[in-house]
Amino acid sequence: RKEVEQDPGPFNVPEGATVAFNCTYSNSASQSFFWYRQDCRKEPKLLMSVYSSGNEDGRFTAQLNRASQYISLLIRDSKLSDSATYLCVVNVKAAGNKLTFGGGTRVLVKP
Amino acid sequence: DAEITQSPRHKITETGRQVTLACHQTWNHNNMFWYRQDLGHGLRLIHYSYGVQDTNKGEVSDGYSVSRSNTEDLPLTLESAASSQTSVYFCASSDGGGPPSTDTQYFGPGTRLTVL
Numbered sequence: 555r556k557e558v559e560q561d562p563g564p565f566n567v568p569e570g571a572t573v574a575f576n577c578t579y580s581n582s583a584s585q586s587f588f589w590y591r592q593d594c595r596k597e598p599k600l601l602m603s604v605y606s607s608g609n610e611d612g613r614f615t616a617q618l619n620r621a622s623q624y625i626s627l628l629i630r631d632s633k634l635s636d637s638a639t640y641l642c643v644v645n646v647k648a649a650g651n652k653l654t655f656g657g658g659t660r661v662l663v664k665p
Numbered sequence: 666d667a668e669i670t671q672s673p674r675h676k677i678t679e680t681g682r683q684v685t686l687a688c689h690q691t692w693n694h695n696n697m698f699w700y701r702q703d704l705g706h707g708l709r710l711i712h713y714s715y716g717v718q719d720t721n722k723g724e725v726s727d728g729y730s731v732s733r734s735n736t737e738d739l740p741l742t743l744e745s746a747a748s749s750q751t752s753v754y755f756c757a758s759s760d761g762g763g764p765p766s767t768d769t770q771y772f773g774p775g776t777r778l779t780v781l
Contacts, residue, residue, distance in 0.1 A: 586768070597755055597772035598708070641708070645768070652698075652723070653770060657707035 555580055558644050558656035567632045567663045574628040575659045577642030586645035587618055587625050591638045592658065598641055601627075632663045667692040671756050671773040679781055684743040686776050688756030695761040697739040698770065699723075699731060701752040708755065714739055715761060746780045753777050 560577045567573045579587075587604035602609065604616040604625050615628040629636055642656035669690040678684050688697065699711040710723030712731040720731050728750060730742045743750055754777075757770040 588769075595775075597774055599772070600769050603769075652710060652713065655700075655708040657705070 556657075557581060557654045558642055560642050560656040560659045562657060563660040563662075565659065565661045567629075567636075567661060569632060569634060569663055569665050571632050572628065572630050573632060573661060574626060575640070575661075576624050576626045577656050577659075578622075578624045579642075579644045579654075580623070581644070581646050582623065584623075584644045584646050587616075588643040588645075588653075589614075589616060589625075589627050590641040590643055590655075592641055593638050598655075601640065629661070632661075634663050634665065637661060637663045669756060669758055669771055669773040671754075671776050673776060674774065675777045677779045677781065678746050680746060680748060682746050684746050684778065686741045686743075686754055686756075686778070688739050688741065688773055689737055690756075690758040690771075690773075691737065692758060692760070692771070693736055694758035694771075695736070696759040696768075696770075697733070698757040698759075699729070699739065699741045700755045700757065701725065701750075702755060702775075703752050711741065711754075712739075743778075748780050751778060751780045 558579050589601040590598040591601040592598040602611045604618050608617045613630045617626045639658040639660045641658045644654045672687045698713040700708045702708050709725045714720050714733040755775050756773040759768045759770045
């Protein structure tokens, strides 16, 4: 089983709609959680950190469920520019603060 | 502005040749990382360093080596390139001075390597 698993998609989303997707992690000792965004043939860039109480950044909302070991990302009022691959990233302190990346969820926003 | 750069951006080489990919950051970050990204595998850690003279193996380190002689650079060497090492390689760096939750990694633009 992979340490961090994501639905690869693609999620085809009409412009203006809401889309949500999850990521599961296997190591209960995981301490920090992030969503990165990766555009086609580009480097990953931090979208947002995920905090225990959940957090928002504009149209993006991230949630953490430690009991079920998953995090989620919700995008409201989707824009064409939101089309990208979203990478779920987990940090396990006991593993030397290295990040473990999921395979990514591809989102395609269409007019 | 501070940045992280990689060179070359594209490289074609032959099986058995030694190849070195450069990574240079100007943030004065302690931590540097090398990943490879392949379809179906996502980003996988090759080697990483927490400071000068420190290097550590990641999950896919076989056939690769790194050295850290200064803060700014972490070159990745493929000792004898193999076709299985055809991939996109990303270098990343992070400050490492705070708690893990703030230890954001910043990625370079990537090097696309083809081994024929």
